Amino acid sequence: MSLCRRCHKLGAVLLLFSGFAHGALSAQQELLLQNAAQAFSQGNYRPAAAALPQLANTYMGPWVAYWSLQPRLQTLQNAQFRQFANEFPQGAAYLLLRRQWLIELGKRQDWQHFTEVYHAGPAPENITIRCYAARNPLLRMGDPGSLWQTAPATDGACNRMAKNALSQGQIATPLLWQKLAQMVRTQQLHTAASFATYLPGPASSAVAALLQNPHAWLAAHAETTGAEFGSVAGAELLHLALLCELPNAPALAVAQAETLPDLTAAQRASVCYSAAQQAAQKFQTQNAVAWYQAAVNADASYRPEVDVLQWMVRSALLQQDWPLVLAAVQRLPREQAEKSQWQFWRALALQKSGEPAAARAIWSRIASPFDAFGQLATVALGRPLGLPTANPGATTFTAPGGTRSAPESQENSSLRRAFKLYQLGLYFDALWEWGRYLDTLPNTDAIRAATEKAAQNQAWLLAINASTRIPNDADWRQGYVLPYRNDILASAAQNALAPSLVAGVIRQESGFAPGISSSAGAQGIMQVMPGTAAWVQRHYPQTATADLQSASGNIQIGTAYLAYLRSQLGNSPLLLAAAYNAGPGAVQRWLAKIPIGDSQWTGLIFAANIPYRQTRDYVLAVLSNTIVYRMLLAEPTQSPLSYWQLAR
Template sequence: MATVAAILKHRFIPGAAATCLFLLGGAAAASADTTLSATQARRLSAAAVAFSQGDYRPAAHALPALENTYMGPWVGYWALQPRLKSITQSQYQRYADRFPSGVAHHLLRQQWLLQLAHRKDWPDFTEVYQAGSPPDLLTLRCDAARDPLLASTLSVVSPFVLWSGAAAGNHACNAMARTALKEGRISQAELWRRLQQMYEASAFSAALPFAPFLPAAQSGQLAQSVKTPAAWISQQIQRYGAAPWPVEQTHLLVLALLRLAAVHPAQAVQFTRNLRVLSSAEKSLILYNSAYHATLTFRPESGRWYAEAYAADAQFHPRPRILAWMVRTALREHNWRMVEQAVEQMDPAQRAQRQWRFWSAIALLRRGYPQAARSLLTPLESPWTYYGQLAMATLQKPLVLRPTDPPASPRAEASLDEQVAVRRAIKLYQLGLYYDALAEWNQVLTDLRGTPAIRAAARVAFAHRSWLLGIHASSLIPGGEDWEQGYVLPYAREIAAAAAQTGLRKAFLAGLIRQESGFARGIQSGVGAQGLMQVMPATANWLQTHIPAAANADLHSTSGNLILGSNYLHLQQQQFGGSELLAAAAYNAGPAAAKRWLERWTPAPGPWAGPIFTANIPYRETRHYVQRVLTNTSVYAAILDRQPQSIWPQWHLGTVPMRATAPSAPSSTAP
């Protein structure tokens, strides 16, 4: 299961963080009626099905009969959201007047603002923007900053601060920046700094439209620095020789070297070593970026280049992702001093993350400081987190589940079950609109205080078989998950049958399903992955053709989806020497990607091979996915086996395959 933030970002607003969606008032009053007549229920169901297919008409027809019910705001949302490109301000305003608050209104307002900015309808944008709280969505803040009716009256941060905080490809913020550059509200120095950020992010196409805002001498050269950086750098060396370079030309040189670092890091390193015009900080910058790009493809020189970058300027602080990969490279090489150097350069927020505290402890342990290592590891111990489990394993402690907390008060559960927002979230879940349900549910959880209330919310969700909602609530319990609630096992009989048929461990299969879908059996991803195990239709077709046990499996049924997904997972585990870790990586990213990583770099045998390999998975999504699946698996094993678990075995890498041992299937979950 993706994080709730990622799920909401996918469903609603590109670039929005989940926390942006829920800045509303408290949950609706418990006295509102949450009952529907049989006719209303049928109309609601038809409207929801049509909305999921992009059709607004059944919701529009049903709205008069449903607008005064507790689901009215969502039916109104379904009647407008699929046709945002064509509705008018008066249509939106009628909705806002009828439903002035709530999650559905908040989502529609943000989406309508995005549409108005796209139309450059600034009068209506200004009216809607000023009618509520300023949105936290950075895209909308950039739109507001380029709204001629708002820009002079809003007390907003400077255009450069907004621009530099946005993703390099954010169209709204880039458009705002071009306007600000024309008006002189972004300086040339700030433009060069932002272009450097874009080049470091490999967002070269996003940088090119800013060429006209550079000095004339450099404006025409920006494209060449992207298309043929090595040739351009050689030309400039011939042109200037040992003479001083103009300041602007040095800025462009740094950009060209960053571009070269992304495509030919060895060339970038060689140029950087020989160019005297570069300052020590600029040399360090280029060397760090060269090492970063090299380490993503497991080039053996990357560790040496990180060391060279550090030596060039020990006071230079590279970006957090580069320091993260400096640690991972050092782990591959067992260079424990480099691990410490990278962590020491991190800012306090990054250094405080569990993963870097853990690897700092391992570096201390490997360098002969066991007591110092133990002092870092002990606070990390936890059955519920990947690095918490690793800390327990390092300290030679098995995973033991503590006795559960006392159950939540039945009175608290009854009170929550009557709340309108709770009933909305559960109804949305039952209708198969899982993303809308999570949006409403997150508002419920935002209003709760204390562990008993959160436990009660989880129990209410589970009582209504809203598994994903209950798991999410359980994960928010302070001090760790409630294993009895957070690690429920619905569809236990079907999962056990699929595990028995394929030879998979039931704990492993359950742990993967919890991550894939949170047991929301009808959920569909943005790329079309289906059901509990998020199987792609093309993968299902392949399995039905090649695997006799899956020949008649229905992708859209619970049992059929489990048969298809578990057989595919079993194939991956077979291909990767029995390793659950590599099977999970292949299930998420595809077997070709997992094999490619292993062929480029194979860890030395031993208990640390699995964790170090996992830390070095180049795809962030797959890296986190594997960590969560393995963590889930340990907890489910403890629950199902009813005994303490040794954590090391599940991080076994198995036998590295050089060729597939079964016909090549398409990826299960990757597009």
């Protein structure tokens, strides 16, 4: 069937209904919906398109129409999108498809239809769409320079916008030099080479040459750049060449940055900071600290990118250089510096520097039973850790067998759609619908009521998601649900593991969503890779008949894998969490490379220096979850700090 005929067919279906009803689905409609959802999850739009005449006027109509269009986005016609938008305006499905369609129209450079769709709804915050809007000759929305300055170096849409703006003289050369340096720092050398052509004069060919062989280029030009290219361009070329040289010869690059006369103070600092970050990520802490100090000495007012300063803190912690910890946190942007982890380290540095009162004031401010660093701040203050009394006015819910649930609230179609999507296993779509619904709620009481409704519908991931919007996790019984309790207790006992650790892993891995799968192929409630599951089932007889796709079987296999990790790494929850996310081989490499000190904070400092951001964040979440579940399950009392030790 031609695209045009599909377009007319969809239009006929949608025009048949002036709105959609809110009643329950019939058995036949339920079957059609399930088939359409399953096919969509596999990239097949046809069952949804076939079911649309029977489902368009139901509360799930917007999503069925979405499933009939999204898999064929690359061949979609704007008329098809417009018909969809006319029938289902402003809903979550519309907002999601509109965002995806704008990106597709931008890729096509279909500026007329991009403009039409852009003006038909709220201005998107997505940086890719904003860059397309700035490039669009019919819109010219936003300043190309400002957008490019904030965009990641890898964003193709923003880079294409920048090239268009550079060719029209809309971006100044100083910003181009700044972005070239960012690209070189992040090893986007091919992208940097593609932008070199926009530099004026001989600097363009010079960048191409130094990107290919920075050492040779410096040997030939280091002393003559000012005369060859002018003082400004010469200094920028030296800066780029030294950044290129860093991965292979960091000490030489730093030495040249400190001695070459044409560089500005900021450029000297930039090279030293970049060398220090590179050394920090390789656990060469003495070099890292020395080069951080050299950067500060070169230009005390220069502020590098946030991740550079964060690694500055981590290296200073390994060296127990407390003044440098304070200096690095002080240099962080305010919104970053105020986060609990950096405030915790600032307080520790103050305590070690002889300012215990200032340290205690900070720890008192961030102490919390729910945040990892809040838990540790409580320990640092010498206070017992406990859960607060639940808000007596809030609705509460735990897994079956728990407390009384809230009365039924009036049905809401957006709420029903979110729960149905969750039921169908389309968790991304469910979270999208859920998030748009939560955005409409007026206060935390309304969010608590929605969270309660999610728990009643056993949409555990949605309940956890909503609880994060309640200040200070005010009702922990909503945020720390515990379904599959009996399975968790049984598998933990069988493998001699703490049930709280198993629950903490599950909450972070899947939010207790059964049947969930990741883009990498991890399966189920404990997100086990099929290959790992097969290995576990061969080596742990109690899991031989466990079904990876069922919640109970997945818990059996995932818990047995945790037991295997313990046999390799010991009983440290910190190391088990890190290995569950990154693999035991990675953790063993880090243990061999990261310098280990001897203090009660050693494990925490080790965790802060894990080179993978995802694993660092994962460990924080799993251990803070575990500590809360320990209290909920009334396990034997332990100091939260014991979970952060490298050996137990």
